Amino acid sequence: MIDDPRIVKMGGLLLERKFRVKNRQTYHFQALYFFIFFGQGALIPYLALYFSSNAFGLSASEIGTIVAIGPILSIFLQPVWGIAADRLGKPKRLLLVAMLAAGVFTLSYLLTSAYLLLLLISCVWALFQCAHIPLVDTLAIEYTRKRKVDYGALRLFGSAGFALAVFILGQITEEGGLGLIFYATGAAWVLGFLVLIGIEETGSVHISHQQQVPLKQLFSNRRFLLFLAGGSLIFGPIFANNYYFGSYVTIRGETTALVGTLFFVAVLCEIPFMRIASRLLLRFGAIPVLVFISLLSAARTAMIALELPIVMLWVLSAMQGMIVGLLIPVALDYVRSLVPETMVATAVSTYMATTTGLATALFNLMSGFVLDQSTIYTVFWVYTISSILGAVLYSVSGRMKE
Numbered sequence: 001m002i003d004d005p006r007i008v009k010m011g012g013l014l015l016e017r018k019f020r021v022k023n024r025q026t027y028h029f030q031a032l033y034f035f036i037f038f039g040q041g042a043l044i045p046y047l048a049l050y051f052s053s054n055a056f057g058l059s060a061s062e063i064g065t066i067v068a069i070g071p072i073l074s075i076f077l078q079p080v081w082g083i084a085a086d087r088l089g090k091p092k093r094l095l096l097v098a099m100l101a102a103g104v105f106t107l108s109y110l111l112t113s114a115y116l117l118l119l120l121i122s123c124v125w126a127l128f129q130c131a132h133i134p135l136v137d138t139l140a141i142e143y144t145r146k147r148k149v150d151y152g153a154l155r156l157f158g159s160a161g162f163a164l165a166v167f168i169l170g171q172i173t174e175e176g177g178l179g180l181i182f183y184a185t186g187a188a189w190v191l192g193f194l195v196l197i198g199i200e201e202t203g204s205v206h207i208s209h210q211q212q213v214p215l216k217q218l219f220s221n222r223r224f225l226l227f228l229a230g231g232s233l234i235f236g237p238i239f240a241n242n243y244y245f246g247s248y249v250t251i252r253g254e255t256t257a258l259v260g261t262l263f264f265v266a267v268l269c270e271i272p273f274m275r276i277a278s279r280l281l282l283r284f285g286a287i288p289v290l291v292f293i294s295l296l297s298a299a300r301t302a303m304i305a306l307e308l309p310i311v312m313l314w315v316l317s318a319m320q321g322m323i324v325g326l327l328i329p330v331a332l333d334y335v336r337s338l339v340p341e342t343m344v345a346t347a348v349s350t351y352m353a354t355t356t357g358l359a360t361a362l363f364n365l366m367s368g369f370v371l372d373q374s375t376i377y378t379v380f381w382v383y384t385i386s387s388i389l390g391a392v393l394y395s396v397s398g399r400m401k402e
Helices: 005-051 060-088 091-111 115-129 132-147 151-176 180-197 215-219 222-251 256-284 286-305 312-338 341-373 376-399
Strands: none
Touching: 005 060, 005 091, 005 132, 005 151, 005 180, 005 222, 005 256, 060 091, 060 115, 060 132, 060 341, 091 115, 091 132, 091 180, 132 151, 132 312, 132 341, 151 180, 151 256, 151 312, 215 222, 215 341, 222 256, 222 286, 222 312, 222 341, 222 376, 256 286, 256 312, 286 312, 286 376, 312 341, 341 376
């Protein structure tokens, strides 16, 4: 037994310092998620509305292409960022570049109204913006694993940032114009860059140049591929909803202020479910939770397509929050469980590139074409069918053997 008071005091001071450092890093991650998603919340729900202005003279298909080009490029670019992070073992440095560049370049949207130039701007912007979520998730997953912190406790601040952004921008753009979305997004990501400087890397696994990032091994994993396909059919409609739900509300004769308020409700409802996601995961397992949430998402989009009374949009927005709040942390945890530690960044970035890149791009393009030929209600029926098919693939993936 140690009874020297000096040793006891020194041990207490070391424990206290370790606790303070852990808390400080946790706060930094929470602030980083807040600013990254604040920037997204200020932009994504209003982007299609911004380009719908008569000043641009764009068709629904052209608008769909502009909002889809970023996710399309993400299909190829996100895995590149992930492989670079795995090879260098320094995802923080890459994220610093991506945060600052995307924050500054966002303002270039305000410089032109020409369709081809807007496409070009979207391409350059996507190069940096697509790195944000897979790289911050890679940092956060490593941090939570080594420091025994709940991932949901970090990620829920992203939901809070998104919620606050859509609410604030919904109110102020009624008077100040939709161009304000670009200033808000740029400022948020520059602030995120400053917060990121204070985050310490916990020692990501470094892959030497002699080692090959085992992409072949990743894509020979049948469970991963099937889960990827199911995730695409689920996440595609969810992220496309972020672009087209605002159009749905305004088509029904409501204001952008209501759009912002409904998104605020949805993302606010994500927070408690992200908080309990890990407990549900431990109790029921990943696949049962994901299948249930996927079917709930299908029910939600079906109710939107049925053109229910406007008051029901509040309930449907709350449902969206529950769906996203559970889906994201549970899906990421499952992806991590499918691959070895040396492939986490690659697997996460590939998953994000496919679900938020390829799938979102295809659903955005599809939504624009369907709007040209039919109505916004048909768009949400397609989302419903896709979500049901995704739930089936999730279920099959869970039944497959290693």
